[in-house]
Amino acid sequence: MIGVxxxxxxxxxxxxxxDGGLRAALGSLVRREYRAVxxxxxxxxxxxxxxxxxxxxxxxxxxTTTMKILSGILHPSxxxxxxxxxxxxxxRSGFLKRIAFVRGSQPVGGxxxxxxxxxxxxxxxxxxVPRAAFGxxxxxLEELLRLGPLLDRQLRALSLGERMRVxxxxxxIYQPEVLFLDEPTIGLDVTAxxxxxxxxxxxxxxxxATVLLTSHYMADVASLCPRLILIDHGRVEYDGPLAxxxxxxxxxxxxxIAARGDGDAVVHELGEVVESSDGLWxxxxxxxxxxxxxxxxxxxxxxxxxxxEEPPLEKVIDRAYREGLR
Amino acid sequence: MIVARTxxxxxxxxxxEVLEWSGSWWFLLTLVVQAVVAPLNGLFVWSAVxxxxxxxxxxxxxxxxxxxxxxxxxxxxxxxxxYDGTISHELLRPQPVVIGVLGTxxxxxxxxxxxxxPVVLLAGFSLSAGFGWWPVLLSxxxxxxxxxxVFLWTFLLSMAAFWTDRVHAVVGFGSQLIFLLGGxxxxxxxxxxxWRGLAGASPFWGMNGLPAEIAAGDPYDGSIAxxxxxxxxxxxxxxxxxxxxxxxxxxxxxxxGS
Amino acid sequence: xxxxxxLGASFSMSLRRSVAFRINLVFDVxxxxxxxxxxxxxxxxxxxQADTLAGWSKAESLVLIGTYQxxxxxxxxxIDPNLSWFPETGVRNGKLDGYLxxxxxxxxxxxxxxxxxxxxxxxxxxxxxxxxxxxxxxxxPSVAGLLGWLLLVAAALVVTWALSVLLAxxxxxxxxxxxDVFYHSAWQLGRYPTDIFSRPLRLLxxxxxxxxxxxxxxxxxxxxxxxxEVMVGGVAAAGFxxxxxxxxxxxxxxxxxxxxx
Numbered sequence: 001m002i003g004v005x006x007x008x009x010x011x012x013x014x015x016x017x018x019d020g021g022l023r024a025a026l027g028s029l030v031r032r033e034y035r036a037v038x039x040x041x042x043x044x045x046x047x048x049x050x051x052x053x054x055x056x057x058x059x060x061x062x063x064t065t066t067m068k069i070l071s072g073i074l075h076p077s078x079x080x081x082x083x084x085x086x087x088x089x090x091x092r093s094g095f096l097k098r099i100a101f102v103r104g105s106q107p108v109g110g111x112x113x114x115x116x117x118x119x120x121x122x123x124x125x126x127x128x129v130p131r132a133a134f135g136x137x138x139x140x141l142e143e144l145l146r147l148g149p150l151l152d153r154q155l156r157a158l159s160l161g162e163r164m165r166v167x168x169x170x171x172x173i174y175q176p177e178v179l180f181l182d183e184p185t186i187g188l189d190v191t192a193x194x195x196x197x198x199x200x201x202x203x204x205x206x207x208x209a210t211v212l213l214t215s216h217y218m219a220d221v222a223s224l225c226p227r228l229i230l231i232d233h234g235r236v237e238y239d240g241p242l243a244x245x246x247x248x249x250x251x252x253x254x255x256x257i258a259a260r261g262d263g264d265a266v267v268h269e270l271g272e273v274v275e276s277s278d279g280l281w282x283x284x285x286x287x288x289x290x291x292x293x294x295x296x297x298x299x300x301x302x303x304x305x306x307x308x309e310e311p312p313l314e315k316v317i318d319r320a321y322r323e324g325l326r
Numbered sequence: 327m328i329v330a331r332t333x334x335x336x337x338x339x340x341x342x343e344v345l346e347w348s349g350s351w352w353f354l355l356t357l358v359v360q361a362v363v364a365p366l367n368g369l370f371v372w373s374a375v376x377x378x379x380x381x382x383x384x385x386x387x388x389x390x391x392x393x394x395x396x397x398x399x400x401x402x403x404x405x406x407x408x409y410d411g412t413i414s415h416e417l418l419r420p421q422p423v424v425i426g427v428l429g430t431x432x433x434x435x436x437x438x439x440x441x442x443x444p445v446v447l448l449a450g451f452s453l454s455a456g457f458g459w460w461p462v463l464l465s466x467x468x469x470x471x472x473x474x475x476v477f478l479w480t481f482l483l484s485m486a487a488f489w490t491d492r493v494h495a496v497v498g499f500g501s502q503l504i505f506l507l508g509g510x511x512x513x514x515x516x517x518x519x520x521w522r523g524l525a526g527a528s529p530f531w532g533m534n535g536l537p538a539e540i541a542a543g544d545p546y547d548g549s550i551a552x553x554x555x556x557x558x559x560x561x562x563x564x565x566x567x568x569x570x571x572x573x574x575x576x577x578x579x580x581x582x583g584s
Numbered sequence: 585x586x587x588x589x590x591l592g593a594s595f596s597m598s599l600r601r602s603v604a605f606r607i608n609l610v611f612d613v614x615x616x617x618x619x620x621x622x623x624x625x626x627x628x629x630x631x632x633q634a635d636t637l638a639g640w641s642k643a644e645s646l647v648l649i650g651t652y653q654x655x656x657x658x659x660x661x662x663i664d665p666n667l668s669w670f671p672e673t674g675v676r677n678g679k680l681d682g683y684l685x686x687x688x689x690x691x692x693x694x695x696x697x698x699x700x701x702x703x704x705x706x707x708x709x710x711x712x713x714x715x716x717x718x719x720x721x722x723x724x725p726s727v728a729g730l731l732g733w734l735l736l737v738a739a740a741l742v743v744t745w746a747l748s749v750l751l752a753x754x755x756x757x758x759x760x761x762x763x764d765v766f767y768h769s770a771w772q773l774g775r776y777p778t779d780i781f782s783r784p785l786r787l788l789x790x791x792x793x794x795x796x797x798x799x800x801x802x803x804x805x806x807x808x809x810x811x812x813e814v815m816v817g818g819v820a821a822a823g824f825x826x827x828x829x830x831x832x833x834x835x836x837x838x839x840x841x842x843x844x845x
Contacts, residue, residue: 506625
């Protein structure tokens with residue numbers, strides 16, 4: 001069975017346009033003007049069970065819309081979508097029990113007066129989780145998400161990082177097979193974001209869940225997702241491994257070297273210097289010349305340290321967003 | 327000098343707020359309905375008890391109008407700013423915080439009066455209430471004092487937000503006092519004995535009932551000067567109370583911090 | 585069955601959490617008594633001047649206030665926490681999306697899954713006033729009257745739920761139109777016997793926005809005995825209102841999820 005199957009998914013909707021002010025408000029009661037927005041344009045991809053896929057693209061590219069369709073909240077204008085062989089927007093309860101959609105911007109809903117344990121209990125009833133399975137899942141989650149100290153706290157009293165952990169726990173307590181994560185690390189500090197990434201990768205390793213994840217932080221994507229789907233203006237612009245995208249977008253690598261003595265002249269001769277300070281240089285070199293340049297540097301200079309690096313992912317993706325892939 | 331600047335700031339704020347609220351005219355309409363319902367209920371009840379007395383209709387039409395012109399929502403406009411912490415910005419600005427509160431208050435009242443006037447006129451015509459020009463003119467200063475009183479009372483109670491998160495309960499209780507003793511539940515002349523005296527001496531009658539009685543021409547039969555004196559007395563009392571509570575509240579707010 | 589279990593779980597959890605706030609509890613108790621005291625006082629005032637109010641005796645009026653308070657308390661406990669300010673709290677902040685993801689009826693989740701047990705305190709003084717009215721009546725209510733009252737109160741609750749759902753459904757078509765204040769104001773009209781209103785308003789309150797059904801009709805039934813056409817009408821109104829609410833909700837949801845365009 002295929003985890004997620006999307007064929008020529010298209011979504012467009014109309015939004016009313018009107019000016020501010022009393023007159024415009026009264027006018028719009030009588031006659032409304034609409035503007036069509038094309039959120040998704042023939043998007044197609046498939047995700048095998050157990051795959052972890054990063055879903056990236058600039059703001060407004062259609063990532064969240066796609067996730068809402070895949071999880072059954074929205075009904076597309078056209079196209080064929082199957083998640084675990086179900087049509088998501090029919091929202092059959094058997095299907096809903098097998099998926100989870102967690103949004104970093106609003107990780108936990110429900111009554112904010114309740115404690116974390118109350119909310120988990122409520123999820124158990126709602127998702128008909130057998131007590132034994134609930135107990136097992138809770139033990140695992142307690143450990144992976146360090147939930148222990150949070151269980152007796154009220155939802156309203158949680159910090160952002162804690163809310164996200166609880167949001168994940170509430171979604172995973174019923175052991176969904178497909179997980180949609182929308183910006184799971186948004187607003188988290190470095191420690192919390194790292195914890196989150198470790199958790200997702202552990203969970204996937206343990207359960208074999210299928211994950212589709214959006215993020216604006218390339219660290220999330222780079223550490224979790226062997227495969228990327230880049231979407232822009234509602235169209236899939238790239239679908240493949242991260243390394244390949246990076247190579248395609250940036251035909252250069254960076255050589256970082258430290259050397260004794262005055263090497264400035266030599267270094268400038270061998271490549272484009274992008275950074276330099278007092279015995280340290282960073283060179284930008286075409287990929288196929290990396291080996292040759294490196295050996296030249298090693299012979300010409302008294303090298304203390306040398307490293308070959310991929311250009312920062314952030315910059316690569318930024319270029320893709322601004323200039324496109326073609 | 328200070329007065330001129332304050333008036334200028336207030337005027338600026340008022341214009342800004344009036345414009346801002348114009349975007350939510352439908353919401354203002356629902357506020358008009360809210361203001362009108364309680365006196366309207368009173369009108370129906372007492373018209374059922376005294377079906378042939380035109381004075382009842384006239385009195386309640388006046389009550390509706392006074393209510394619209396004196397509505398105060400500081401528990402929403404002011405207390406919420408304490409709860410969400412945005413009051414801190416106001417405390418930092420070189421102008422009294424009350425100017426902002428007052429500007430919003432006056433803007434909402436202006437809108438409510440403008441939107442609610444048709445309702446009042448309709449009610450007036452359908453009841454053929456028969457107001458006289460002279461009593462209506464005479465009531466204007468008293469209406470203004472009533473507006474000041476309601477604002478001070480609501481603002482006073484809204485400052486409870488410095489201490490408790492149930493400010494809506496506190497202000498709700500205050501409104502019930504106005505409803506019962508201020509002449510909306512019944513003209514205070516109809517209250518049984520100890521209560522009539524109590525209501526007449528309380529500030530609440532000066533907030534709704536008294537100006538309405540003056541405008542309707544009866545049953546108030548004291549001198550106008552006495553009426554103003556009574557209202558002014560309570561204005562002074564409330565100003566002192568507001569001042570004291572404000573100081574205590576700000577001290578608490580800045581000590582607790584949020 | 586599962587829905588009832590969910591409702592029970594959410595209620596008992598909220599209850600345990602909210603009694604932890606003793607001060608709020610005190611405030612809510614005081615306010616409940618003060619609010620009802622005001623309503624009772626306003627009606628007692630009338631009976632210092634007259635023997636009946638539009639044909640209603642003092643005892644009947646007290647029963648009416650008690651019944652009104654009862655339904656208001658239940659509404660405040662089970663319905664308002666879910667549906668009040670729905671365009672803002674339900675739709676704009678994404679709560680509805682969450683409900684759509686859960687394996688239970690979205691209408692149930694959106695309209696009944698949260699509760700605020702403290703509001704149930706209003707029930708206590710309400711029942712007190714109801715008892716006072718019954719005791720001070722000339723004749724005690726008949727068994728038929730009592731059963732009729734129970735049935736009509738149930739119908740009134742269904743109508744209350746349906747009205748709240750219909751109001752919330754506006755969010756799907758006109759999300760800026762928040763009529764909560766209007767609804768709460770109109771609700772106040774149920775405090776008094778509908779017989780005091782002028783004829784057009786009375787018809788409006790009976791057939792369009794059935795505030796008459798909330799308190800006047802059940803109260804009249806309790807002390808004056810049931811009339812079969814009223815009973816049938818009440819039950820039919822409840823059924824119709826519920827049907828309307830369910831229809832509007834699914835139409836609204838189709839629009840929200842984009843299934844129509």
